[in-house]
Amino acid sequence: TSGNQPYRTSYHFQPPKNWMNDPNGPMLRLGIYHLFYQYNPKAAVWGSNVIWGHSTSTDLVNWTPHDPAIYPSQQSDINGCWSGSTTILPGGHPVILYTGIDTENRQVQNLAAPKNFSDPFLREWVKFKHNPLLTPNSKNKINATYFRDPSTAWLGCDGNWRVIIGSQKKERGLAILFKSNDFVHWEEAEKPLYSANKDTGMWECPDFYPVLIKSALGIDTSSNGPDVRYVLKVSFFRTPHDYYMIGTYNPDKDIFIPDNGPFKDSSLRYDYGKFYASKTFFDNKYPLHRRILWGWVNESSSAIDDIKKGWSGVQAIPRSIWLDKSGKQLVQWPIKEIETLRGTQIELPYQVLSGGSVLEVSGLTAAQADVVISFEISDFIKAEVLDPSWTNPQVICSRKDASVKGGLGPFGLLVLASEGLQEYTAVFYRIFKGHNKYVKYVVLMCSDQNRSSLNQDNDKTTYGAFVDVDPVQEKLSLRSLIDHSIVESFGAEGKACITARVYPTLAINDAEAHLYVFNNGTENIGITRLSAWSMKKAQIN
Ligand code: DQQ
Structure with a gap:
């Protein structure tokens, strides 16, 4: 293939x-x-x-x-x-x-x-x-x-x-x-x-x-x-x-x-x-x-x-x-059967991902992988207030894509990334303060394809969803299934799903594709879990 x-x-x-x-x-x-x-x-x-x-x-x-x-x-x-x-x-x-x-x-x-x-x-x-x-x-x-x-x-x-x-x-x-x-x-x-x-x-x-x-x-x-x-x-x-x-x-x-x-x-x-x-x-x-x-x-x-x-x-x-x-x-x-394809496993110990940092997860076939990560936020002071007129999550994700620095976030994964980050697909969260007393925090999940390929003929629309999860009470998890030209991401244990198609020109195949964790917010974020697996090839048709 x-x-x-x-x-x-x-x-x-x-x-x-x-x-x-x-x-x-x-x-x-x-x-x-x-x-x-x-x-x-x-x-x-x-x-x-x-x-x-x-x-x-x-x-x-x-x-x-x-x-x-x-x-x-x-x-x-x-x-x-x-x-x-x-x-x-x-x-x-x-x-x-x-x-x-x-x-x-x-x-x-x-x-x-x-x-x-x-x-x-x-x-x-x-x-x-x-x-x-x-x-x-x-x-x-x-x-x-x-x-x-x-x-x-x-x-x-x-x-x-x-x-x-x-x-x-x-x-x-x-x-x-x-x-x-x-x-x-x-x-x-x-x-x-x-x-x-x-x-x-x-x-x-x-x-x-x-x-x-x-x-x-x-x-x-x-x-x-x-x-x-x-x-x-x-x-x-x-x-x-x-x-x-x-x-x-x-x-x-x-x-x-x-x-x-x-x-x-x-x-x-x-x-x-x-x-x-x-x-x-x-x-x-x-x-x-x-x-x-x-x-x-x-x-x-x-x-x-x-x-x-x-x-x-x-x-x-x-x-x-x-x-x-x-x-x-x-x-x-x-479906849990997909886990039978999991091969080499990488685990990261608990660590703090400081604001502005990028961390490579190496040792995997990054073009063909299953990645699970969990984040812990201990300080919400830096969360920006969500403009009440911003009601469309996809629009927020495209205005505030992965390159836009925030308070709490963007933090998440850079998948199908080239070594110099000329190409990557960013799957990430941002946490905002709600604008009324009933909604304390708003969790936004984005899949940003802007930089997914140097080839300009592709549709690189950014996608976004609000996730109904309380980041104070629960850890914020993210799972991405990466498979060469598809990235299927599951936020908060499956409460929000975003699937994207991408066509990198550099970050192709296992030799050239990389996986990173990033935090482009000012506030530090804890990574409580990172498990990633190389995925084996299934026999399909
Ligand atoms: N595809 C559409 C259906 C139709 C089929 C939806 C035709 O409405 O039956 O994608 O290929």
């Missing part, structure tokens, strides 16, 4: 070449994980005639490729096989619902099932003869170019299946609800499960699932009960980001009532960097009970560079996802 391919990843999922986008139909069946994905077999750029690539794994780390599972073959998908989901029917039989682009370029919904249930890899899929199951038409008034991405279906107490499909009406996004008692005949419910109250544009890839109160365990998509809250995620085509809401699902009225009102710019996101068209599934591989999130991370390079390197798009490391104990947000953490 080195040589002329310095940006290929070593433990993030990608096909051997060409274009990949959305994760499709992830599931576990008989101990085998399946990942399907939007794939253009002909080019390193997207094409409307995409198909479903397919790989399987027993550990979510190493992947075996299979032939494409779904590709154009019927009138109802002859112009493309777009995103969709799997549902495991009673008896353990998985089926796929996906969007086909039909002969008239309409978006329609199709059904497919495994040809041979005794094939553990479910390599061949048979399409239902009477596809499509659902079409946009004059009666239902659904727009034929805004009708896609069926979710995993869930079973209501009335014995009927429910599924949501992404759409828009007059610029307002909606998740249209359909019901069925046989998975073949579907009827639109009177009301959508949820719809926007203003112009949001198209909602893609809706996902709807239960989470447990005060537990990190996951539950089946059809579970409900008193200890359960619901999550609705939609992918905003316009921004493009994955936003979610936590709320109550009323199974009688079939509506979702979010705790904090409709979607707004400040709504919660899975990831404050690049992460889109994500999808979860329930994993109950013995003895586990967890919900796992897959998300697509596209390139930040130009299409010309993508064509040159011959590929585009990776999947983020699958993340466990659960409701935070506050009940107000979700928490995400890389």
Whole structure:
């Protein structure tokens, strides 16, 4: 993967070449994980005639490729096989619902099932003869170019299946609800499960699932009960980001009532960097009970560079996802299996990182590493006061990037850094004083790509998130998964995630890439923990 391919990843999922986008139909069946994905077999750029690539794994780390599972073959998908989901029917039989682009370029919904249930890899899929199951038409008034991405279906107490499909009406996004008692005949419910109250544009890839109160365990998509809250995620085509809401699902009225009102710019996101068209599934591989999130991370390079390197798009490391104990947000953490790739380990003893200093962490393959660091702040006097008009964390991070000296921070990691620091990606915190008595301190997490590459053709947008953590009571932790051209960072044990794509020209491969800890604030910071591992290469496709 080195040589002329310095940006290929070593433990993030990608096909051997060409274009990949959305994760499709992830599931576990008989101990085998399946990942399907939007794939253009002909080019390193997207094409409307995409198909479903397919790989399987027993550990979510190493992947075996299979032939494409779904590709154009019927009138109802002859112009493309777009995103969709799997549902495991009673008896353990998985089926796929996906969007086909039909002969008239309409978006329609199709059904497919495994040809041979005794094939553990479910390599061949048979399409239902009477596809499509659902079409946009004059009666239902659904727009034929805004009708896609069926979710995993869930079973209501009335014995009927429910599924949501992404759409828009007059610029307002909606998740249209359909019901069925046989998975073949579907009827639109009177009301959508949820719809926007203003112009949001198209909602893609809706996902709807239960989470447990005060537990990190996951539950089946059809579970409900008193200890359960619901999550609705939609992918905003316009921004493009994955936003979610936590709320109550009323199974009688079939509506979702979010705790904090409709979607707004400040709504919660899975990831404050690049992460889109994500999808979860329930994993109950013995003895586990967890919900796992897959998300697509596209390139930040130009299409010309993508064509040159011959590929585009990776999947983020699958993340466990659960409701935070506050009940107000979700928490995400890389699946623990990824730790099986950890090799050489570096540990630093407790030390003080004085204001203005940079410390190298050596002895690692810094282009391919897993880094965990914890900071301790003992004196908050130097924290700057946050201007109350500064409400957008991404804007604060780009105005106050890693080079801007502060009081408490910026402090954090310089990853994929060249030896002379001509290139680096800075993942860091700043701590501000809040401007009212209810908010004592505000913790800002940033991923600054400004200096990530000497190549100016890349998108180097800075990303940022507020982290709901009290730096007085808790140590402030940060974990970054570094893999050649991707940096996935998890703040405060997974309360805020930021994923970035970077293309260093000097800090490439293990010989040239370095890792540093830095503190560009005036106040000293304690490092209570630093553990870093070289990561081994996974076997991927
Ligand atoms: N990608 C698919 C669509 C979906 C979009 C097409 C989201 O089904 O809406 O490749 O990235």
